[in-house]
Amino acid sequence: MDRLPHEKGFHVSWDQLHRDARALAWRLQGHGPEDGGWRAVVAITRGGMAPAMIVARELDIRTVDTISVKSYDHQSQSAPRILKSPDAALVGDGTGVLIVDDLVDTGRTLEVVRAAMPRAHVATIYAKPQGRAQVDTFVTEVSQDTWIFFPWDMALQYVEPYRGRD
Ligand SMILES: O=P(O)(O)OC[C@H]1O[C@H](OP(=O)(O)OP(=O)(O)O)[C@H](O)[C@@H]1O
Ligand code: HPA
Numbered sequence: 328m329d330r331l332p333h334e335k336g337f338h339v340s341w342d343q344l345h346r347d348a349r350a351l352a353w354r355l356q357g358h359g360p361e362d363g364g365w366r367a368v369v370a371i372t373r374g375g376m377a378p379a380m381i382v383a384r385e386l387d388i389r390t391v392d393t394i395s396v397k398s399y400d401h402q403s404q405s406a407p408r409i410l411k412s413p414d415a416a417l418v419g420d421g422t423g424v425l426i427v428d429d430l431v432d433t434g435r436t437l438e439v440v441r442a443a444m445p446r447a448h449v450a451t452i453y454a455k456p457q458g459r460a461q462v463d464t465f466v467t468e469v470s471q472d473t474w475i476f477f478p479w480d481m482a483l484q485y486v487e488p489y490r491g492r493d
């Protein structure tokens with residue numbers, strides 16, 4: 328996934344990420360298992376970790392695990408694969424488990440994660456159209472040609488006044 332050919336940039340501050348992750352938690356209330364809340368949250372590393380922490384805090388879920396997926400590599404033609412699985416005894420087939428990621432783009436990451444935990448509920452903060460069908464709950468849709476910049480990948484910097492720029 329390359330951010331260079333994207334037409335638009337959507338820059339997300341920590342403050343906005345916090346608000347959007349809370350909005351996701353709000354949306355998730357009432358969608359959990361009938362016998363109470365989710366048993367565990369599984370964050371998709373690394374981008375899902377901060378959103379998962381905020382959602383777990385809001386929904387009062389204390390058990391949090393991770394899954395690491397290595398993305399598709401055009402050079403090697405290999406499909407995405409799981410580098411680190413969550414505790415099998417904890418997650419089982421995903422029943423009662425909430426999977427959290429920052430966004431879905433093509434949906435390839437979630438395809439692999441869903442195959443590992445088919446009965447889990449999948450939530451992301453942002454979703455692009457191509458991958459939207461892989462997500463059960465999300466907050467904001469952005470167009471496919473938008474690159475989302477997350478606060479952990481950015482820094483505050485000086486910007487020239489409008490009249491100083493050409
Ligand atoms: O829907 P897809 O096209 O699969 O893309 C979405 C995934 O890509 C990014 O993660 P990345 O693999 O770049 O790793 P990171 O979370 O460690 O930044 C993002 O955090 C999602 O997990
Ligand atoms: O729009 C994006 N932003 C950050 N990481 C990503 N990984 C796939 N798409 C994106």
Ligand SMILES: [Mg+2]
Nearest residue numbers: 372373374375
């Ligand atoms: Mg990721």
